[in-house]
Amino acid sequence: MAHIKITGMEDLQRKLAGGNKRVDRAARRAVTHLVNDLGRLSAELVPFDTGNLKRSRVQVYPKPS
Numbered sequence: 561m562a563h564i565k566i567t568g569m570e571d572l573q574r575k576l577a578g579g580n581k582r583v584d585r586a587a588r589r590a591v592t593h594l595v596n597d598l599g600r601l602s603a604e605l606v607p608f609d610t611g612n613l614k615r616s617r618v619q620v621y622p623k624p625s
Contacts, residue, residue, distance in 0.1 A: 588624070595619060 564586050566572045575583040599619060 588622075592621065 564575075564583055566575070566583075572583070572587065576587065596619075
């Protein structure tokens with residue numbers, strides 16, 4: 561599998577607008593990993609085990625196009 565090199569948001573937007581499916585899949589995968597990491601880190605910061613925040617983390621993933 562070849563790597564995709566992105567050099568900033570403008571480059572990413574241009575490649576996504578070009579309809580490159582490999583870039584689209586890679587971007588979705590990268591965002592999913594970031595969201596999971598943020599969710600995991602936020603769970604370490606809040607007292608979720610005391611009640612109100614126990615089940616407050618909800619992630620909704622977009623359907624693949």
